[in-house]
Amino acid sequence: MIAEFGLAALWLAAALAGLQLLAGALGLTARGVALGAIVRPVAVVQGLLALIAFVALIVLFCQTDLSVKLVAMNSHSAKPLIYKFAGTWGNHEGSMLLWVTVMGLAGSFVALVERRLPEPTMLATLAGQAFVSLGFYAFLLLSSNPFERISPVPAEGQGLNPLLQDMGLAFHPPTLYVGYVGLSIAFSFAIGALITREVGPAFARAMRPWVLGAWIFLTLGITAGSYWAYYELGWGGWWFWDPVENASLMPWLAATALLHSCSVLAARNALRAWTIMLGVVAFSMSMVGTFLVRSGILTSVHAFAVDPERGSFILVLLAIYIGGALTLFAVRAASVTEGERFAPVSREGALVFNNVMLSAVLGIVLFGTLYPLVAEAMGAKVSVGPPYFNPMSALFVVPMLLVMAVGPLLRWRRDGFTRVRKALAIPAGLIVLAAIGVAAWGGVGLLPFIGLALAGGLAVASLLPLRGRSLRRTPLATWGMVVAHLGVAVALFGMASESAFSVEKLVAARIGETTAVGPWHVKLEGIRPVAGPNWTALEADLTASYAGGSPTKAHPQARFFWSPPQPTSESALLTRWNGQLYAVLGEEADDGRWQLRLWWKPFVTMIWFGGLMIGLGGLLALLGRVASDLRRYVARGKIAYRRERQGR
Amino acid sequence: MTETSAAPKPRRWAIWLPLVLFLGFVGLVLLGLFRPADREVASAMVGKPLPAFDLPAATADKPGLAFKDFAAGGKPRLLNVFASWCIPCAVEAPQLDQLAKMGIEINGIAIRDHREDVTAFLARNGNPFTRIGADDVSKVQMAMGSSGVPETFVIDGKGVIRYQHIGEIRADQMPMILEKLKEAEQ
Amino acid sequence: MKRLLILLLMVFAAPAFAQDTMPPAPYAYRQLDNPAQEEKAQALMETLRCLKCQSQSIADSDAPMAGDMRSQVRERIAAGEDPEAIRAWLVERYGDYVSYAPRVTALTWPLFILPVVLLVLASLLLSRRFRKGGGE
Structure with missing residues (x-):
């Protein structure tokens, strides 16, 4: 019953999306103005129906209703409830349903609260949102129906990949998805603005909070994903430049650029066409990334995800939406002037530089990710990995970081370096000092060297915009910028420190044997069997002490899941303020020794603290923007009220 | 400069650039989607002489294998990379047996395998090999550019690798293997 | 990143049916x-x-x-x-x-040309914008 109910809700939502598109489009014409009035309510109901369908699927998963094919294929009655719940989106159909749900809800939200733009622009925006949703509804209903029944009903489900049975992983994909799909709002705004030729500061101010919101989720999603890969995969790496990771990084790069160009457009009415274009590109990157992952085209060696039919379907959607939006852009953008002018040394100048550099990094990541495909088309196989991505992106990231330090201190429109020279003396000095220090330490590769040298200076520079201000009266948005930029410096420090100072130790240890790794002494006390709800494991009992201090316990496990049967290794982490000890239990050697992999990673946690700070900065900025918008709204309301009374 | 000239003419082409790039992407991906999936890592050693190696015997009843066994000249032969723990290797055993019965010399390299397991495997599935070398740490496998089991190489009379077959030899692939052997005679 | 684990799953799954000892x-x-x-x-x-x-x-x-x-x-x-x-x-x-x-070969040179192209494109874009804007 629930499955049919969910499916009905989904069909209804799709129908409403069609209505929303139609009414929105007609609402723009002279004769259909009346129809425009129903667009907002329809958008709200459409989003709610998608949510209902998604909730129905969650219920099916939580009840382990094996008569539903998707549940039978991806769940198991013996799984802990939390993973049954999270398993809803741990598969293709469920995650696509989550996609349309987020998209529908974002549309509802915009329809409910966004009142700053001229109504025709809003109609075009909501129609655009419905148009994009419609494609994904069609994809779900025609080729990926999550509510399909199975007959005969199997006695038991096939289970969920144990690697997915992890708290971090259960909630990281939806976070990322909210970010991906949230960018659809920016896309629809851009379309709406192009159609109605309304590009200006008001448009940027309206779009900014939505971009910020999506960007916060993206930032947190990527941060969480990186930490998950770090502790769950058991090899101590936190970023592999894997196509899947790159797919999440690309929308983030575009959204970061968009966020900054929005500021320029909002404050100075410049960069109009560029901002529109980034709005289109950001969500396009979400779709391209999803396509690359879903179609299995980049990881074609893994038969798992390969499905040419689905791949082709998404490709057609991409061609329609991205191709259509870019065509619209090319046709209309010529009539959108770039707006106000400014000097190279100015706030806008710095932001433009940042935008161009971010776009260049995006170009590198996209091209490098796709290049193996290009090579295959030419009949050869190549791999593009960290040795390419690291230096090539650094080429653009390093200048960008330097400008990031200076930019916020500059005035809008026109400024001179002489004015900020004094303020920048401290960070510049710090950078030089750090460079000398690290060089004296020696044995550090070029990229970590640059990172370590820059981090301290950047951190100080990111605080400089607060200089001479009353901290209480500093706007929240400025705080947001400071925190986010500081987060960049912190993350950079973590990355550089991890790659420069990590110590790795592989040992075959006897019970009772002590191993030294960096400042740690780790003793293998014993190995014991343990059992979880759907797994059994061997667990190492480790006693670790830092620099002769009091010992702490750590328990890495070699787990064996039985539904489906699969081994995983659960690393044990001991976190200190200055880094992490990372322990993995390997196999038993012939002579009764146990393989242990131990790492001491100084300041590695800074990577994710930095990521969290960047997200927090975004949140502060969002709160600041929303609060000031509300204040303006209330003030305008009061004025209108007063006028009305005077008029009477 | 006036506001109108702020949207300069020379930028016209640049405005189409994103669309052009995107169309390039679609074309590339279309090629990728409809190309038959190629999941194998082919050896780059085809056409080159066998690398130098000398492997001890993998079973008691057959001698080990060294590259100089191939330099002796004579007819082309097959070099089969297999393992007792590999299921497709058992699947292709009848085909190898048939080839051996046709008078084709087949040498084997057992990858990461215990002697007793190899012996049991051959007892179970037949032994088409004249020589079997034991490659316990995949060293020779790597030297040959082979990335899995089973793989079968056609080696010509001069010890040059002429062809690499990835995966098990199926019954319907027998004529193709024979064809490759014939080609290697030239 | 979710897909990454699926890749990893494959890694672990492959030896599950054919594991050497x-x-x-x-x-x-x-x-x-x-x-x-x-x-x-x-x-x-x-x-x-x-x-x-x-x-x-x-x-x-x-x-x-x-x-x-x-x-x-x-x-x-x-x-x-x-x-x-x-x-x-x-x-x-x-x-x-x-x-x-990747090595620089007849096949991979575009990978290494790209940053140069991007640099040229970036400087073109920046210089045009600034000349336009700054030259009042």
């Missing part, structure tokens, strides 16, 4: 005694692709063949071989696929 190669899970050599070996291993797992380096994989490759790399480094020579040796056998560090 041989102990790992001598240097698969053992570091070289000389720290400078180990560092060199580690740096190289991180840029070699595991052929069995496709989306991981041999430094990050528990696949037996990745272990054999690690052992081979460490032994050769210990014997004094240059890391790039080892990479070249592997590329000679498996093609460019085995190395995560």
Whole structure:
């Protein structure tokens, strides 16, 4: 019953999306103005129906209703409830349903609260949102129906990949998805603005909070994903430049650029066409990334995800939406002037530089990710990995970081370096000092060297915009910028420190044997069997002490899941303020020794603290923007009220 | 400069650039989607002489294998990379047996395998090999550019690798293997 | 990143039905005694692709063949071989696929031209904008 109910809700939502598109489009014409009035309510109901369908699927998963094919294929009655719940989106159909749900809800939200733009622009925006949703509804209903029944009903489900049975992983994909799909709002705004030729500061101010919101989720999603890969995969790496990771990084790069160009457009009415274009590109990157992952085209060696039919379907959607939006852009953008002018040394100048550099990094990541495909088309196989991505992106990231330090201190429109020279003396000095220090330490590769040298200076520079201000009266948005930029410096420090100072130790240890790794002494006390709800494991009992201090316990496990049967290794982490000890239990050697992999990673946690700070900065900025918008709204309301009374 | 000239003419082409790039992407991906999936890592050693190696015997009843066994000249032969723990290797055993019965010399390299397991495997599935070398740490496998089991190489009379077959030899692939052997005679 | 695990799943799943029981190669899970050599070996291993797992380096994989490759790399480094020579040796056998560090070849030059193109494009864009804006 629930499955049919969910499916009905989904069909209804799709129908409403069609209505929303139609009414929105007609609402723009002279004769259909009346129809425009129903667009907002329809958008709200459409989003709610998608949510209902998604909730129905969650219920099916939580009840382990094996008569539903998707549940039978991806769940198991013996799984802990939390993973049954999270398993809803741990598969293709469920995650696509989550996609349309987020998209529908974002549309509802915009329809409910966004009142700053001229109504025709809003109609075009909501129609655009419905148009994009419609494609994904069609994809779900025609080729990926999550509510399909199975007959005969199997006695038991096939289970969920144990690697997915992890708290971090259960909630990281939806976070990322909210970010991906949230960018659809920016896309629809851009379309709406192009159609109605309304590009200006008001448009940027309206779009900014939505971009910020999506960007916060993206930032947190990527941060969480990186930490998950770090502790769950058991090899101590936190970023592999894997196509899947790159797919999440690309929308983030575009959204970061968009966020900054929005500021320029909002404050100075410049960069109009560029901002529109980034709005289109950001969500396009979400779709391209999803396509690359879903179609299995980049990881074609893994038969798992390969499905040419689905791949082709998404490709057609991409061609329609991205191709259509870019065509619209090319046709209309010529009539959108770039707006106000400014000097190279100015706030806008710095932001433009940042935008161009971010776009260049995006170009590198996209091209490098796709290049193996290009090579295959030419009949050869190549791999593009960290040795390419690291230096090539650094080429653009390093200048960008330097400008990031200076930019916020500059005035809008026109400024001179002489004015900020004094303020920048401290960070510049710090950078030089750090460079000398690290060089004296020696044995550090070029990229970590640059990172370590820059981090301290950047951190100080990111605080400089607060200089001479009353901290209480500093706007929240400025705080947001400071925190986010500081987060960049912190993350950079973590990355550089991890790659420069990590110590790795592989040992075959006897019970009772002590191993030294960096400042740690780790003793293998014993190995014991343990059992979880759907797994059994061997667990190492480790006693670790830092620099002769009091010992702490750590328990890495070699787990064996039985539904489906699969081994995983659960690393044990001991976190200190200055880094992490990372322990993995390997196999038993012939002579009764146990393989242990131990790492001491100084300041590695800074990577994710930095990521969290960047997200927090975004949140502060969002709160600041929303609060000031509300204040303006209330003030305008009061004025209108007063006028009305005077008029009477 | 006036506001109108702020949207300069020379930028016209640049405005189409994103669309052009995107169309390039679609074309590339279309090629990728409809190309038959190629999941194998082919050896780059085809056409080159066998690398130098000398492997001890993998079973008691057959001698080990060294590259100089191939330099002796004579007819082309097959070099089969297999393992007792590999299921497709058992699947292709009848085909190898048939080839051996046709008078084709087949040498084997057992990858990461215990002697007793190899012996049991051959007892179970037949032994088409004249020589079997034991490659316990995949060293020779790597030297040959082979990335899995089973793989079968056609080696010509001069010890040059002429062809690499990835995966098990199926019954319907027998004529193709024979064809490759014939080609290697030239 | 969710998909990443699915890749990893495949890595673990493959040996599940065909797992050899041989102990790992001598240097698969053992570091070289000389720290400078180990560092060199580690740096190289991180840029070699595991052929069995496709989306991981041999430094990050528990696949037996990745272990054999690690052992081979460490032994050769210990014997004094240059890391790039080892990479070249592997590329000679498996093609460019085995190395995560693309070489500049007739096939891969666009990868290395791209940053230059982007730099030129970026400076063009920036200079035009600033000339336009600054030259009041």
